[in-house]
Amino acid sequence: STQSTWGEQYIMDSLFAVQGKDFVIIATDSTVAWSVFRLKEEEDKIINLDDNKIMAMAGGAADRLQFGDYIQCNIHFKKFLFDRKLSTKEAANFTRYTMAQNLRKSPYQVNCMIAGIDNGEPSLYWADYLGTLQKVTKGAHGYAAMFVGGILDNFWREDLSFEEARKIVDYCIN
Amino acid sequence: FFFFFQAEDGIRDAQESRGLGDVYKRQGINAEYMGRINQNKILKEQYIRKMSIDTYNGGAIIGMIGKNCVALACDRRLGVQFQTIATNFQKVFQMQDDILLGLSGLGTDIQTFSAVMEYELNLYNLKENRKMKPNTFANLVSTTLYSKRFSPYFVSPIVAGLEKGQPVLTTYDSIGCLTKTEEFVVGGTAAETLYGIAEAFYRPNLNPDELGEIVAQILVSGCDRDILSGWGGVVYVLTEDGLSTKILKTKQT
Numbered sequence: 001s002t003q004s005t006w007g008e009q010y011i012m013d014s015l016f017a018v019q020g021k022d023f024v025i026i027a028t029d030s031t032v033a034w035s036v037f038r039l040k041e042e043e044d045k046i047i048n049l050d051d052n053k054i055m056a057m058a059g060g061a062a063d064r065l066q067f068g069d070y071i072q073c074n075i076h077f078k079k080f081l082f083d084r085k086l087s088t089k090e091a092a093n094f095t096r097y098t099m100a101q102n103l104r105k106s107p108y109q110v111n112c113m114i115a116g117i118d119n120g121e122p123s124l125y126w127a128d129y130l131g132t133l134q135k136v137t138k139g140a141h142g143y144a145a146m147f148v149g150g151i152l153d154n155f156w157r158e159d160l161s162f163e164e165a166r167k168i169v170d171y172c173i174n
Numbered sequence: 175f176f177f178f179f180q181a182e183d184g185i186r187d188a189q190e191s192r193g194l195g196d197v198y199k200r201q202g203i204n205a206e207y208m209g210r211i212n213q214n215k216i217l218k219e220q221y222i223r224k225m226s227i228d229t230y231n232g233g234a235i236i237g238m239i240g241k242n243c244v245a246l247a248c249d250r251r252l253g254v255q256f257q258t259i260a261t262n263f264q265k266v267f268q269m270q271d272d273i274l275l276g277l278s279g280l281g282t283d284i285q286t287f288s289a290v291m292e293y294e295l296n297l298y299n300l301k302e303n304r305k306m307k308p309n310t311f312a313n314l315v316s317t318t319l320y321s322k323r324f325s326p327y328f329v330s331p332i333v334a335g336l337e338k339g340q341p342v343l344t345t346y347d348s349i350g351c352l353t354k355t356e357e358f359v360v361g362g363t364a365a366e367t368l369y370g371i372a373e374a375f376y377r378p379n380l381n382p383d384e385l386g387e388i389v390a391q392i393l394v395s396g397c398d399r400d401i402l403s404g405w406g407g408v409v410y411v412l413t414e415d416g417l418s419t420k421i422l423k424t425k426q427t
Contacts, residue, residue: 096282096285099282100282100285100286103282104325126259126260128254128281128282130230130280130281130282131282131285131286132231132252132280132281132282132285133285134252134259134260134262134263136259136260139259139260145254145257146257149257
């Protein structure tokens with residue numbers, strides 16, 4: 001959910017992600033709030049961009065749904081245009097391009113993380129609502145970023161097994 | 175006592191004078207300015223926006239000329255205000271084998287602007303069927319920035335190149351004012367700190383090794399004192415023989 005303070009809005013949804021040896025775990029919160037009301041508690045804020053990549057989004061429901069649908073449909077379209085599936089890097093850069101293009105028109109207030117597996121190689125991208133894109137091995141958005149940043153930095157290392165990563169995620173959620 | 179009226183956008187507030195002078199005057203002009211800002215939502219948005227758009231992601235770059243060589247160095251931090259997101263964010267882009275473009279400022283605009291310049295350069299190569307000269311590229315950066323005069327890219331570019339063995343080093347404000355220099359330039363949130371150190375350590379006619387070393391020292395010291403920059407550095411030294419890249423460790427804060 002969002003709160004209007006600056007010209008831009010504070011984006012209050014949380015999400016975080018961890019990359020392991022051959023997988024990526026993304027976790028998002030599932031609350032949809034509107035000022036003082038909690039409208040829904042089981043919202044899924046992760047969409048499939050393709051059968052090997054997903055995008056988790058944090059932001060107001062309107063932008064999240066619109067942006068998510070737009071990216072999902074365009075990735076799907078490009079599969080036909082180029083007659084091949086897009087790599088995660090290409091999908092992430094297309095997402096950044098969309099955000100940057102709209103930044104000076106009507107910006108999408110959506111922070112997101114994009115994860116995918118290409119030929120067994122995992123990759124994870126962190127994207128700001130302004131269109132800043134960075135390939136990372138762990139990251140978070142929203143209030144989660146402040147709380148779990150330290151946990152992720154402390155426990156993450158190269159080639160995490162699924163159980164180890166699962167434990168880190170549990171630490172973060174708790 | 176006497177009362178004085180503070181006019182704020184047409185609203186008149188009566189405030190008691192404390193007799194020792196307006197309380198704002200004691201705290202200094204800045205407090206009164208902040209008070210005025212905070213009472214007006216639109217001003218506050220603009221103030222915050224003006225304060226933070228160039229410092230939102232943080233960064234530091236420095237360029238320096240040596241003898242037939244030029245160096246360009248940057249830090250590696252990507253942050254969202256005071257939170258660090260990544261320590262390997264690219265800020266220097268090799269446009270051509272004799273042209274480097276270093277960018278500091280808003281992260282998204284660093285990525286957009288470097289892509290725009292790469293596009294312009296590629297188009298030039300296709301149309302003219304030749305490489306672009308560094309001085310030409312430097313001018314192209316200036317005009318590209320000015321084309322967005324009323325909705326600028328929030329970046330401070332530095333162009334470093336070698337034209338016929340002669341080093342080229344130019345810097346710009348965010349709307350394209352070109353400054354050519356024969357010594358050094360700095361940019362980013364750490365600019366003030368970097369100016370002092372660079373001024374102290376700069377010598378003309380440094381050879382490539384010395385140049386790389388000195389630029390590295392300046393960058394490391396500068397980033398140490400700026401919370402928004404650091405988390406490592408990269409130094410590029412361009413000579414007739416090619417580009418050498420060195421990754422630095424700075425204080426991890």
